[in-house]
Amino acid sequence: AVQAPWWHDAVIYQVYPRSFADADGDGVGDLPGITSRLDHLAALGVDAVWLSPFYRSPQRDAGYDVSDYRDVDPVFGTLEDADALLTRARELGLRVVVDLVPNHTSSDHPWFGAALAAGPGSRERARYVFRDGRGPRGEQPPNNWRSVFGGSAWTRVVEPDGRPGQWYLHLFDSSQPDLDWTDPEVADEFDAVLRFWLDRGVDGFRVDVAHGMVKAEGLPDWDHEQALLQGSTPSGERPPMWDQEGVHDIYRRWRQVLDSYPGDRMMVAEAWVAPQERLTRYLRGDEMHQAFNFDHLKARWGARELREVVDSTLAAHAVVGAPATWVLSNHDVLRHTSRFGYPPERMPAGGVGPDDPQPDADLGLRRARAATLLMLALPGGAYLYQGEELGLPDHTTLPDEVRQDPQFARTGGADVGRDGCRVPIPWSGTAPSYGFGPAPAAWLPQPPSWAELSVAAQEGREGSTLELYRGALRLRRELRLGLGGVRWLGPREDVLEFANGSTTVVANLSGESVDLPAGEVLLASAPLVGGRLPVDATAWIAAG
Numbered sequence: 001a002v003q004a005p006w007w008h009d010a011v012i013y014q015v016y017p018r019s020f021a022d023a024d025g026d027g028v029g030d031l032p033g034i035t036s037r038l039d040h041l042a043a044l045g046v047d048a049v050w051l052s053p054f055y056r057s058p059q060r061d062a063g064y065d066v067s068d069y070r071d072v073d074p075v076f077g078t079l080e081d082a083d084a085l086l087t088r089a090r091e092l093g094l095r096v097v098v099d100l101v102p103n104h105t106s107s108d109h110p111w112f113g114a115a116l117a118a119g120p121g122s123r124e125r126a127r128y129v130f131r132d133g134r135g136p137r138g139e140q141p142p143n144n145w146r147s148v149f150g151g152s153a154w155t156r157v158v159e160p161d162g163r164p165g166q167w168y169l170h171l172f173d174s175s176q177p178d179l180d181w182t183d184p185e186v187a188d189e190f191d192a193v194l195r196f197w198l199d200r201g202v203d204g205f206r207v208d209v210a211h212g213m214v215k216a217e218g219l220p221d222w223d224h225e226q227a228l229l230q231g232s233t234p235s236g237e238r239p240p241m242w243d244q245e246g247v248h249d250i251y252r253r254w255r256q257v258l259d260s261y262p263g264d265r266m267m268v269a270e271a272w273v274a275p276q277e278r279l280t281r282y283l284r285g286d287e288m289h290q291a292f293n294f295d296h297l298k299a300r301w302g303a304r305e306l307r308e309v310v311d312s313t314l315a316a317h318a319v320v321g322a323p324a325t326w327v328l329s330n331h332d333v334l335r336h337t338s339r340f341g342y343p344p345e346r347m348p349a350g351g352v353g354p355d356d357p358q359p360d361a362d363l364g365l366r367r368a369r370a371a372t373l374l375m376l377a378l379p380g381g382a383y384l385y386q387g388e389e390l391g392l393p394d395h396t397t398l399p400d401e402v403r404q405d406p407q408f409a410r411t412g413g414a415d416v417g418r419d420g421c422r423v424p425i426p427w428s429g430t431a432p433s434y435g436f437g438p439a440p441a442a443w444l445p446q447p448p449s450w451a452e453l454s455v456a457a458q459e460g461r462e463g464s465t466l467e468l469y470r471g472a473l474r475l476r477r478e479l480r481l482g483l484g485g486v487r488w489l490g491p492r493e494d495v496l497e498f499a500n501g502s503t504t505v506v507a508n509l510s511g512e513s514v515d516l517p518a519g520e521v522l523l524a525s526a527p528l529v530g531g532r533l534p535v536d537a538t539a540w541i542a543a544g
């Protein structure tokens, strides 16, 4: 039999370098810290690590603003540290995926400095999206586009002669100027960046803002009342900044670069594109290998909604012959432990406002554990975000002074931003920074309750979230769940029940405990009550 490539059913663990482990004691995580903790990931049982950006960067958007794609930022270490990380990962049998940020550079990138200095109409400006403003003196932005982080998507520059001049486009912060991907130098440069990291031995790339790199010709105005981050609107119209046809040419080109290397190198798209049929266009045979399934991440806790996501995902992926992915948390969203702590009808869709109520922590953790066990029983690849194996909630009460996400500043605090899911990991001990590093203060404060959630506190403790994840990952591998399928069973609409191979999976989203089908209970997200599955719980059962 032909073996499926490793990524088909891989569980890939996202490491957020600032917040994983701090070796040098400056309160910010670093590459040597990650390397020293890779054995935790091997023991957890994941297949690969995805590292969020660690490249040279002024860190205005936590590294998603790159000033040198071929070097490591001093805050994270050196290129030698990156090599050492790759070597240690290989020793432990872990693959390594790195983040690629091709939609924009940092405004500190030498290209942007050169563009400012060279002035309008220059070769240097052609690499970015510079335009003259509207109005008699060009004092209005070229169009009405808004930044994802709030405010206008355009910033006016001062020309070399000292006068206000052209505007440049930034779909994110003003420190993140968008590249013009129709410029051949841009495309050539990124081929070289891919090769640089492939030559160093990485197994793949997570491609940031994969749906945004090409903008519609003429940059037409757009009515922003319609979902900015969706690849299409309910009426089927596509915003001029997202999911344009031209992005696919870029991925076809990159696929050829990856395929020229041995060893199943892969790419996963971060593309906020809906519906599934548009997302899976990124997964046609000569393009991307995977795309994050954000429909799954956005689904609320409800049997009908989850079942619908599973069905539409599997159906759309089957058409292009690509494995599905599943993802519940990442560094941009409220952690699923916190999301599920709200009643489904009040679950925050995106950004949380300062006046939003606090989530119910017990309810959230119970549902998060059940949702994870459900996810890990589905066929395809799964993505975990650091700390979810500890059941970490978001830090929802961070003081404003410590917040660093540009989204907080750009919305004037109307959206508190994403710092709450980026708080450093508690590893051990009873005092901050709970083993994160030698310094007592981490770059974001950890809540005192996290002492009980540390890796050391959960290790070997029956029923802990860490042991649940370890057990699930071990069984998932043994039972080959990631390479299986879904066959729905069971009469009840509010109880999800399906067979994947010889395993039966039951998730109880009803309001009462339910009987389990015949067979041995292999793993459950919560203790059974009199042999019955409690509410908000998932169980895996061996064939009866």
Ligand code: TEU
Residues within 6 Å of the ligand: 061, 064, 065, 101, 148, 172, 208, 209, 229, 270, 272, 331, 332, 350, 351, 407
């Ligand atoms: O995110 C792209 C994106 O559009 C969203 O995830 C967005 O950041 C979020 O919804 C805002 O609330 C990617 C990265 O994952 C993110 O961390 C970066 O800030 C962004 O690109 C810019 O590089």
